[in-house]
Amino acid sequence: MKTLKIEELSKNFGATEVLRKINLEIDEGNFLVLLGPSGCGKSTLLNIIAGLETINEGNVFIDDYNVSKVEPKDRNIAMVFQSYALYPSMNVKENMIFGLKQAKTSKEKIAEQLEKVSTFLQVDKLLERKPSQLSGGQRQRVAIGRALVREPRIFLFDEPLSNLDAKLRVEMRREIKKLHQQLKTTVVYVTHDQTEAMSLGTKIAIMNHGVIQQNETPENIYNKPSNTFVADFIGSPSMNLIKGKLIKNSNNISFVADDSSLEVPINNYDFKENSDLNNKEIYFGIRPEHIYFKKLNEDDFDINLRADLSEYIGHEQIVTLDYSNQEILAKFPSTIKIELEKEMKLYFDLAHISLFDLKTKERI
């Protein structure tokens, strides 16, 4: 049984297609993050799961029950919003129990739930306050509390941390993670922040233009991006994509960048398909953090590159390098002294590369 299943879901607003044939499944207790740039349809998808938006095509199942036409309140879900959406005229207590009251829960049960959740979230001292008298972090807690008291099957989070300042955001992120570890409830979480997605999700679904690009564990998303969009979206700075082509002879296969004659051997790369590789035009993808200053592994490929620019950001520096007229970035510890306008010897970690078809932009 899947806690949440989405089948061939499509949605359009008038002529604009927002979601296209979305298929998605979540097992009990998982934390799924919907990640993507603004306008990719992730929030619409969440609203559809909540029942706040109608569906044009396809179905939504919760616990194998088709809820496509079920009212939001009957879907056994709870949602936390970006603006917290606390009812301004009610105090914290009234905010938290509003849903239970609507559901005609007994007074004893309401009191018990309120007690339990407010102590758990440490808002039990704030119960009489109005939302306007709370700090951002407290509002966030109350909003989560309002969702918790209903003991839903699925938690929906719509960019809950984007209104907080940087420091508080990191704190709240950790608390949400803790919360999930303790309660083990199924969560669907929408964000455009890749760090949030990576640190929270057990699964990440990356979306662009209403289509899911990749839906896998954070490790796989990071190490084996399924196309150039994912490769570019995840990581900071994002993955270097070097244009070039493959050269294959009897038992060797290597990559040659445009305007270059240097052959980079990639015999150990795990190709999806082995045919038609010779002369194939590709992007050679390598992350800035996988270009080393010192040889770390036996297989690291040494290469001479000219450094053009160095950006100091505290614990590390980002160096712009020139790879036969293509700009690539590398990340080094800030303790290393870089001489600009000069060639230096660097090492590519070939165990961590990704290759993409130049035309289809898909991983090969």
Next chain:
Amino acid sequence: MQDNIKSSSYKELEQKSKYTNMFLRWFLYFVLILFASYFIFPLYVMVVTSLKTMEEIRQGTLLTWPSSLNFDSWLVAWGGRGYGAGDTFLRPYFWNSIKMVVPAVFFSTFIGAMTGYVLTKWRFKGDQWVFLFLLFGCFIPFQAILLPMARTLGTLGISNSVVGLVLVHTVYGIPFTTLFFRNYYISVPTELVKAARIDGAGFFKIFFKILLPISAPIIVVTVIWQFTQIWNDFLFGSTFSFGEAAPIQVALNNMVLSSTSVKEYNVDMASAIIAGIPTLIVYVLAGKYFIRGLTSGAVKG
């Protein structure tokens, strides 16, 4: 050496700017006081005249201070002289106006709030057209609808009655009240409505429990606006009612114009002030919310 020259010239400049500023400030006060007195002058004349006897009015000038505080003309304006035919006084019409203005303000405000709520939080296909037509209602010259409205009231059997006037004012208030509430609710995050829907609240519950409690500023604005409009209305009042059912502005007009013998300026002035007092009271009580409500919008959670 150079520094010294500089600092002395700075001192000079400082002096100069001080004088300029002082002059401008006094000039500003002068202009403000001038405009304020120009504005308050008619009111002064009204109050002073209403307190004089006819004798004093004939002998003195407009600006002369009354010899004693004499409220006789106010009593006459409000309660009449006590003789039968031809004695017009404001009291019954004042109550007519109250009976008209209270329900009309209430209904138009309530319906406007509801419409504004639907147009912003329960969007439907073509809602912007509905809003456009409502806006159109704000710009229709009321003279253009007098005849059809008279027909309608006649058919409904409520012409020449307070009920008829309540209906007219409610209907023609809706475009404005809707505009006010729509512009207010559009700045209220829609996420509030979504949260309430997930919590299981329906259309009316969301309106009464979530939105209405935070609408105080815009309710004040709407009530002041509607109250002033309806209370001061003469066109609808004089067209759709006469005699007993007329509102105060119509009665005021009749009183001032139909004096048979001598023009009693003191009574006329007192009547005009009485007719204007309720709007003044509403402004004094709610005025500070008026500006606040007009300028504020967003209610941040």
